[in-house]
Amino acid sequence: MKVRAAVLRNPGAVAPYSNSRPLSIETVELDPPGRGEIMIRIRAAGLCHSDLSVIDGSRPRIMPMVMGHEGAGEVVECGPDVVGLRPGDLVVLSFVPSCGHCGPCASGRPALCEPGAGSNTAGTLLTGSRRWHLNDGSSANHHLGVSAFAEMAVVSARSAIKVDSSLRPEIAALFGCAVLTGVGAAVNTAQIRPGESAAVFGLGGVGLAAVLGAKAAGANPLIAVDVLQSKLDAALELGATSAINARDHDVVAAIRDMTGGGVHHAIETVGSEAVLAQAYSVTCRGGTTVTAGLPHPHRMFSVPAVSLVAEERTVKGSYMGSAVPSRDIPRYIDLYRAGLLPVDRLLTHRLRLDDINEAFDRLSKGAAIRQIVEFD
Template identity: 60%
Template sequence: MKIKAAVLQAIGAQRPYQQSQPLVIEELDLDPPGDNEVLIQIKAAGLCHSDLSVIDGNRPRPVPMALGHEAAGIVKIVGSGVTDLAVGDHVVAVFVPSCGHCTPCAEGRPALCEPAAKANNQGTMFDGGHRLHRTDGTAINHHMGVSAFADHAVVSRHSLVKIDHRLPFCHAALFGCAVLTGVGAAINSAGIQAGQTVAVVGLGGVGLNSVLGALVAGASEIIAIDVDDQKLALAKELGATHTFNSGQPKAVENIKAITAGGVDCAIEMAGSEKALEFAYQITRRGGITVTGGLAHPDKKVAIQQVSLVAEERTLRGSYVGSCVPVRDVPRYVKLFQQGKLPVDRLLSGVLTLDEINDGFEKLAAGKAVRQVIEFT
């Protein structure tokens, strides 16, 4: 079938993106779903820093690539072998499908699925093939097995979680990445316990979800940290007890002073090695520092090695919030519907597909938290 999709031609385009136009809306041929695959009509897709990091080269991927990985839509066709989804079901796309058989999957860690990681790095579907082509037959690479900046997509059954049909698509899309990654980092990776003190460094869409996750987990103090005062104000509205601009002098010392030496848990979501060093510095003796920010592969972190031993510190990575999507997406949706996880307040704007380059410029400039493209 013919679809319209936003295709990244080359990485490293110069800003502003309204002028360089790194994403081009193209008409592509989309193959029908194969075994254990599903055709979905995309209804909403979020603009995420993980997409931006491909555009600016911080997360190199093969091009040309149809971008987009955070989405919600409606099942249109189910391929052979798919028995637990039906036409008309509403679904959220998750950007790491789980094979269920590799070592991480067998350990209950589907975010680390090895065949999925290989396919995502290569820009292919789960089986190593492509479903997107130009009219001349040129294959278009897939982004995270989803390629959601399009009106339709063929995805692995293992990339989809069925959701309540009453959930608005513009909100549902956020559960595929921002909510899973941010809330999951607080609840699963950090294991925040009631009464603990928590800091979140980097208040984009994912970081603000970590603030919400810390609230749900029962943290007694939540310190929100960023260089953008507007994001700090939003974090305060969402429930952060303290805010700090990390660019201010003695920010580390001041945070330690109000937490008796540091927080129990610091979560870094800025995707910066300096932000991770900052988060580590404000973590108390015996505490845990969690990082879910994706910096450029060449970036290195400098920490005092002896502190890991002498202070029994923990430094932990968090990918997809250490989530089990089929378990956690429905849980987080219920919390949202109960008013306990107000992720809708993170929605900065709704765009059309034609406005996608403008949207990414706003994201790169720090002028948006989460924007969503809606498809009619």
């Protein structure tokens, strides 16, 4: 099948991307689904900083690659041995396919699925297969088993979570990464309890979703930190009790002063080891620092080792919000419909596939929260 898709061949292009155009919109060949796989008509796909990290080269991936990892779409065909899905179903796509059998999956931590991580690194589906072919006949790689920047995609059925078909696709897509990661960082990884204090560093889609999750969990005070006033204003509108512009203030001193010694939970979503160090510095004795950002693999983070013992401090990584997608995505959708997670307010721009390079310029400048590519 011939479909249009956004293909990345050479990471590290120089912004503005409207000029360098790292993503080329090409007509590529998509194979039918194999065993345990489904074909999806992509209805909506979100632009995430993790995509930008691949485009700018700070998150190395195998090339060439059909990009996009946050999406929702309609099942159009099921391969052999697919259970629980059928054509016409609306699904949200998870960017870690879970095998269901490895050690992490068996212990309830599918975000750490070992075969899923291996296939994502290799640019394949969970079976080890590639279903994309470029015009010269060569294979292209899958981005995190999803490749949502395309009219159609073949994914592992283990990457798809069925949701109510009445949910608008552009909202459904947000639950695949921004909401799953941000809300999950607050409620699954940090495990914020009512009345505990929290600070969120970085207010992109994931960071603002963490603000929503922290608010829903009952965090108070809830402090938002960023360098852009527009993002700080958005955080206040979404429930943060105060906001600090890191360009204008000593963030560590300000938060420790506001809270009488530090917050119970600090969540870092920037992907910067320097910001992570700030987040650690603002937690109180016995506090927890959660990092959901993805810095370059060579970056290192250090803390005063004695504080881990003498102050019983904790540092926790949060990948995909420590989520169980089949459990958490439906729960978060229910909270959205109940008015407790207004994730629709994260959506700031809608665009067509042909405008995707310009949209990544907006993302790189911090001029957007969540942008959605919409397909007919």
